[in-house]
Amino acid sequence: MDQQTLTDDEIVTAVLAGRRQDFEILVRRYSGKIIHFITRMTQDRDEAQSIAQEVFLKIFQNLPYYRKENNFSAFIFKIAKNMTLNWLNREKRTILFSRLLGREFNKAPFRQEPPRVSPQDQKERESEITRNLLLLAEEQRLALILKVYLEFSYKQIREITGWSIPKIETLISRAKSRLKKNILLQERSHEVVYTARKK
Amino acid sequence: MNCKKVSRLLSIYQDRELTSALERQVEFHLRDCHACRSEWDGLQELVGSLKCLPPPASDPYFPTKVMAGLQDNRAAKFRLLPAIAYALIFLTMFLSGFFLQLSYNNTMGAEKPKAATFTAVLLENQDLGLLAVHDNTLALFER
Numbered sequence: 001m002d003q004q005t006l007t008d009d010e011i012v013t014a015v016l017a018g019r020r021q022d023f024e025i026l027v028r029r030y031s032g033k034i035i036h037f038i039t040r041m042t043q044d045r046d047e048a049q050s051i052a053q054e055v056f057l058k059i060f061q062n063l064p065y066y067r068k069e070n071n072f073s074a075f076i077f078k079i080a081k082n083m084t085l086n087w088l089n090r091e092k093r094t095i096l097f098s099r100l101l102g103r104e105f106n107k108a109p110f111r112q113e114p115p116r117v118s119p120q121d122q123k124e125r126e127s128e129i130t131r132n133l134l135l136l137a138e139e140q141r142l143a144l145i146l147k148v149y150l151e152f153s154y155k156q157i158r159e160i161t162g163w164s165i166p167k168i169e170t171l172i173s174r175a176k177s178r179l180k181k182n183i184l185l186q187e188r189s190h191e192v193v194y195t196a197r198k199k
Numbered sequence: 200m201n202c203k204k205v206s207r208l209l210s211i212y213q214d215r216e217l218t219s220a221l222e223r224q225v226e227f228h229l230r231d232c233h234a235c236r237s238e239w240d241g242l243q244e245l246v247g248s249l250k251c252l253p254p255p256a257s258d259p260y261f262p263t264k265v266m267a268g269l270q271d272n273r274a275a276k277f278r279l280l281p282a283i284a285y286a287l288i289f290l291t292m293f294l295s296g297f298f299l300q301l302s303y304n305n306t307m308g309a310e311k312p313k314a315a316t317f318t319a320v321l322l323e324n325q326d327l328g329l330l331a332v333h334d335n336t337l338a339l340f341e342r
Binding site: 020021023024027028031032035036039040045048049052053056057125126129130133147148149153154169172173177180183 | 207209210211213214216241242245246248249250251252253254255257258261262264265266268269
């Protein structure tokens with residue numbers, strides 16, 4: 001049978017029956033989305049790759065606990081979400097200890113971006129959005145990323161996070177208004193700097 | 200529907216998660232209300248900007264790395280096997296020796312060690328008074 005036509009559940013059954021190599025089909029199918037999700041959450045591409053590897057190992061170990069009546073996508077994103085939040089918490093602790101010890105901590109994801117050259121520059125725009133995403137509360141960022149970048153429905157987000165639909169609605173709505181406010185404020189400040197430089 | 204309610208529903212409307220009836224009401228309001236329309240345009244612009252972030256470049260070797268990781272993980276489980284085997288062999292030898300000795304003692308009727316007994320000795324010429332002396336020590340003097 002063609003690998004593309006196999007459903008997730010069929011692959012899981014095959015892997016559990018001993019065809020370990022079939023797990024690679026699942027990795028190929030979901031690695032892009034998982035890495036995208038982790039990169040957006042951590043804003044650290046290198047770390048995202050290594051976290052994603054750990055996520056897939058964890059998924060493999062947890063395959064026997066997967067219930068076929070549930071959505072496989074939600075199952076793997078739940079694992080990815082938990083591992084990413086754990087990593088973020090570890091990072092926060094590391095930064096806290098570094099500060100307590102009086103050391104500077106320049107590691108992503110909370111690093112300072114280089115000074116801007118031109119606000120119109122696409123790269124600058126991207127780093128601005130990235131920085132603003134990091135300023136959001138963790139839950140707001142998680143909900144927004146799952147909706148905007150992974151294009152999950154509220155129902156799927158509920159399956160992944162365990163939150164109620166009204167909570168998801170509120171988190172996404174607040175995340176959008178906060179981002180809108182911050183980006184608008186920054187754009188205004190750029191305009192002020194730009195006109196001051198012109199003078 | 201008033202502006203306050205529309206403003207609250209705009210994000211959900213954008214995410215296409217409203218019921219069709221509510222969706223129609225929001226659309227109807229947006230056609231007439233300039234303030235809400237401007238808020239809506241801002242939201243659309245924001246999500247457009249968010250979506251312009253390119254997805255991270257994919258590593259073509261990523262699946263291979265994951266599969267290699269699975270193998271390593273499996274190998275790590277078996278890394279402890281020699282140590283466990285040695286421990287089991289040692290334990291078996293120890294226990295078999297212990298039980299062999301026990302059964303030998305039972306069959307040969309070996310004497311149980313005698314409980315130590317002490318005798319009170321009065322040291323007349325000394326000021327030390329009464330001493331408790333082990334029987335074996337006393338036997339040496341008796342000889």
